[in-house]
Amino acid sequence: MTTLNVNVHHVTRVEGHGSIVVDVKNGEIKECRFEVVEAPRFFEAFVRGRPYSELSHITSRICGICAVGHATASLEATEKAMGVQLTEQATLLRKLMFHGEIIDSHILHTYYLVAPDFLGAGSVIPLIETHRDAVLLALRVKKLSGDLCAIIGGRHTHPCALTVGGFTHTPGERELREIQARLVDARADMDASVDLFASLPWPEFERETEYVSLHKDDEYAFIGGTVVTSDGFSYPIEDYKQVTNEECVPFSTAKWTHHNRDAYMVGALARLNNNHDQLHPRAQAAAAKLGLRPIVTNPFLNSAAQVVEMVHCVEDSIRIIDELLSRGVQPEAPAPFKVEATEAVGSCDVPRGILFHHYVYDEDGICTRANCIIPTNQNMANLNADMKVLLPQILDRPQDEVRHLLEMLVRAYDPCISCSAHCLKVEFV
Amino acid sequence: MDNGKPKVAFFDFACCEGCQLTVIDSLQTHLDLLDAIEIVQFREAMSEKGENYQIAFIEGSCTRQEDEERLHKIRDQADIVVALGACAHLGGINALKNLHPLEDVRKWVYGDKAAWYDTYPARPIGAVIEVDAFIPGCPIDREEFVRVVKALLLGTKPPIPDYPVCVECKLKENVCLFDLGKICLGPVTRAGCNAICPSYGAACEGCRGLIPNPNENAMKDVLAKAGLTVEEIMSRFTMFNTYQLQERMAEEE
Numbered sequence: 001m002t003t004l005n006v007n008v009h010h011v012t013r014v015e016g017h018g019s020i021v022v023d024v025k026n027g028e029i030k031e032c033r034f035e036v037v038e039a040p041r042f043f044e045a046f047v048r049g050r051p052y053s054e055l056s057h058i059t060s061r062i063c064g065i066c067a068v069g070h071a072t073a074s075l076e077a078t079e080k081a082m083g084v085q086l087t088e089q090a091t092l093l094r095k096l097m098f099h100g101e102i103i104d105s106h107i108l109h110t111y112y113l114v115a116p117d118f119l120g121a122g123s124v125i126p127l128i129e130t131h132r133d134a135v136l137l138a139l140r141v142k143k144l145s146g147d148l149c150a151i152i153g154g155r156h157t158h159p160c161a162l163t164v165g166g167f168t169h170t171p172g173e174r175e176l177r178e179i180q181a182r183l184v185d186a187r188a189d190m191d192a193s194v195d196l197f198a199s200l201p202w203p204e205f206e207r208e209t210e211y212v213s214l215h216k217d218d219e220y221a222f223i224g225g226t227v228v229t230s231d232g233f234s235y236p237i238e239d240y241k242q243v244t245n246e247e248c249v250p251f252s253t254a255k256w257t258h259h260n261r262d263a264y265m266v267g268a269l270a271r272l273n274n275n276h277d278q279l280h281p282r283a284q285a286a287a288a289k290l291g292l293r294p295i296v297t298n299p300f301l302n303s304a305a306q307v308v309e310m311v312h313c314v315e316d317s318i319r320i321i322d323e324l325l326s327r328g329v330q331p332e333a334p335a336p337f338k339v340e341a342t343e344a345v346g347s348c349d350v351p352r353g354i355l356f357h358h359y360v361y362d363e364d365g366i367c368t369r370a371n372c373i374i375p376t377n378q379n380m381a382n383l384n385a386d387m388k389v390l391l392p393q394i395l396d397r398p399q400d401e402v403r404h405l406l407e408m409l410v411r412a413y414d415p416c417i418s419c420s421a422h423c424l425k426v427e428f429v
Numbered sequence: 430m431d432n433g434k435p436k437v438a439f440f441d442f443a444c445c446e447g448c449q450l451t452v453i454d455s456l457q458t459h460l461d462l463l464d465a466i467e468i469v470q471f472r473e474a475m476s477e478k479g480e481n482y483q484i485a486f487i488e489g490s491c492t493r494q495e496d497e498e499r500l501h502k503i504r505d506q507a508d509i510v511v512a513l514g515a516c517a518h519l520g521g522i523n524a525l526k527n528l529h530p531l532e533d534v535r536k537w538v539y540g541d542k543a544a545w546y547d548t549y550p551a552r553p554i555g556a557v558i559e560v561d562a563f564i565p566g567c568p569i570d571r572e573e574f575v576r577v578v579k580a581l582l583l584g585t586k587p588p589i590p591d592y593p594v595c596v597e598c599k600l601k602e603n604v605c606l607f608d609l610g611k612i613c614l615g616p617v618t619r620a621g622c623n624a625i626c627p628s629y630g631a632a633c634e635g636c637r638g639l640i641p642n643p644n645e646n647a648m649k650d651v652l653a654k655a656g657l658t659v660e661e662i663m664s665r666f667t668m669f670n671t672y673q674l675q676e677r678m679a680e681e682e
Contacts, residue, residue, distance in 0.1 A: 013473070038443075039496065039548070040539075041523055058525070063447070067445070123474055128463070158447060168630030
C-alpha cells in the first residue's frame with residue numbers, strides 16, 4: 001500500500017510563502033492541503049486614518065506584481081464614492097495601463113514560473129542556455145509591458161501617476177506611437193508563444209467547479225462591470241459579499257471563500273470560460289489552437305488561458321492607442337469631485353482574478369473602514385479541492401512525481417501569496 | 430562545482446516582493462549580471478536552493494518571532510547582508526500598523542480568530558541583524574540595484590546618494606510641485622530614484638527615507654510658504670517612515 005509524505009515548505013516559483021502538506025499512510029489520505037504561511041501585513045487595519053488621496057498608493061503596495069490592479073481597483077472604489085466621472089481619455093489610459101499589467105504578469109508566470117516545469121529546469125536561468133530564444137522572447141515582452149505601464153504611470157510596480165480623478169501625467173503621442181509599433185512587432189512573439197504552449201504536455205486532470213469573473217456587455221471585462229458566475233448567477237459589484245462569503249481557516253493566513261458550491265475559481269481561466277466570445281478574434285484563434293473551448297475544467301490550463309489573454313491585451317492595446325491618437329492626446333487635470341462622508345466598492349479582474357476594494361470615508365475623506373478581497377484567497381478552497389481529487393488519481397506514482405505534480409497544480413493558480421496575506425477584515429460594517 | 434563567481438541569495442519577509450520583481454526585471458537590460466554572480470537561492474523565481482552563499486539580499490520587514498530566527502541564520506551564513514527596498518531598509522509601509530495598538534490591528538483583521546496569527550510591530554531588518562548595505566526605495570530602482578551589485582563585487586562602498594530628491598528633480602528641470610500647490614517630501618528625502626514621482630507629477634512620498642542631515646530649517650521655510658506645519662508634513666512621512674519617527678520620539682523622551 002502506498003505511503004507518501006510530501007512536505008514542500010515554501011513552494012518555489014510562486015509569489016509569496018505557501019506550503020504543501022500531504023500525508024498518506026497505507027493508501028489512506030490523512031492530510032492533503034496547501035497552507036499559506038506568509039506573514040500577515042494588516043493593510044485593512046492600517047489604512048484607517050489615512051486620507052483618500054493616499055489609498056491607491058498604499059494599497060498598490062499589497063502586491064509588486066499586480067500593483068496597477070490594486071491601484072485601479074482602489075481608485076474605482078474611491079472615485080465611485082466621491083462621484084468622479086473620468087474623462088474618456090483617462091478611461092482609455094486606465095485600460096491601456098491595465099492591459100500592460102496583464103501582459104507583464106502573465107509573461108512572468110507562463111515563461112519564468114511555469115515553463116521550467118515542462119522544460120525540465122528548476123528555473124528560467126538554465127533555459128538561457130537550452131531555450132535561449134524563448135527566454136529572450138520573454139525578456140522582450142516583459143520589457144515591452146513594463147515600458148507600456150511606465151509611459152502612462154511612471155513605472156509598473158507602484159505606479160506614480162495614478163490619482164483620484166485620473167492621472168498626474170499624460171504620455172506623449174510620440175511615446176504612444178513608439179510603444180504601439182513595438183506592440184505590433186510583438187504579434188510574432190505572441191504567435192510563437194501560442195505555438196510553444198500549445199506543444200506542452202499539460203497534465204490531464206478535470207474537475208468542474210464554479211467560475212467567477214467580472215462581465216461587461218460591450219468588452220472583455222477587466223475594470224468594473226457586474227460579477228457573474230458559470231453557475232448562472234449575476235450580482236452588482238456592491239453585493240460582492242454574497243459571492244465571497246469569507247472565512248478564516250486555522251492553517252492559513254489567507255482566508256477562504258465559497259459561493260454556490262464548496263469552492264470557486266477566479267483568474268484567466270474563469271474569465272475565458274465566462275467571456276470567451278468577447279476576446280479579440282486573434283485571441284479566440286489562440287484559444288482554439290491551445291484547445292481551450294469553454295467550459296474548460298482542467299485547472300492546469302489556467303496558464304494556457306493566460307497566453308490567450310496576452311494575445312487579447314496586445315491586440316486591444318494596439319486598438320486603444322489608435323483611438324487615443326485619433327482623438328488627440330491632451331494633458332488633463334484630474335476630474336473634479338467633492339469630498340464627503342461616503343462609501344463604495346470597486347472591482348477589477350486583475351491577472352489572478354477578481355479583486356474587490358471596499359472603503360468607507362468620513363466627511364474629511366479619511367478612511368474609516370476598508371476591506372480588500374484578493375483573487376488568491378478566493379482560489380484557495382478550489383485549489384485544495386483540486387488537490388484532494390488529484391491526489392488519489394496519482395497515488396501510485398513515485399513520491400517525487402506526486403510532489404512535482406502538486407507543485408505544478410499550485411503554480412497553475414499563479415498564487416500571489418503576499419496579496420493573500422495582506423489580511424482581510426472579518427466583519428464589515 | 431565552484432565556478433569562482435560570488436554566490437548570491439535572495440530572501441523575503443513581510444513585503445510585496447516588488448523589489449525582487451525589479452531585480453528580475455533588471456535582467457532585461459543586464460542579462461550579463463549572471464556572468465558575474467551565481468544566484469543560488471531565489472524562491473520567487475527558482476526551485477534550486479543552495480545554502481552556501483556570500484551575499485544575501487533581504488526584502489521585507491521583520492514582523493514575527495520566527496522571522497528573527499531566519500534573519501540570524503542568514504546573517505551567520507552571509508559575508509554581506511543587503512537590505513533590499515523600503516520594507517527591509519526602513520520598515521516601510523508595514524510599519525503603518527505600528528500606529529495602532531497591536532491587539533486592535535489583529536482583531537480588526539481576524540476577529541475572534543486573532544490568536545491564530547502571530548505578529549508584532551514591523552521593524553527594518555537592521556533592527557534585528559547587522560546590515561552591511563541598503564538599497565532604498567519602494568520599489569528599488571533597477572539601475573541603482575545594478576550599481577550596488579557592481580560596487581559590492583568590486584569591494585567598494587555602494588553609491589547611495591545622501592542628498593535630497595530635489596537635487597535630481599532640479600536637474601530634470603521639473604516644475605517644483607510646491608509651485609503647483611502640492612506637498613512633496615522631496616526636500617528631505619534621500620535621492621537616487623531620479624525623482625521619478627515628481628517627474629510624473631506626483632508628490633514624493635519619502636519611500637527612500639530621510640537624508641542623513643536634512644536641512645530642517647530650509648524645509649520649514651518651504652512649508653511655511655506652502656502654509657503647512659512640520660506636524661502636517663510629518664504625518665505624511667508616516668507612510669514609509671513610521672518606524673524611524675517612533676524611534677526618534679522614543680529617543681527624545
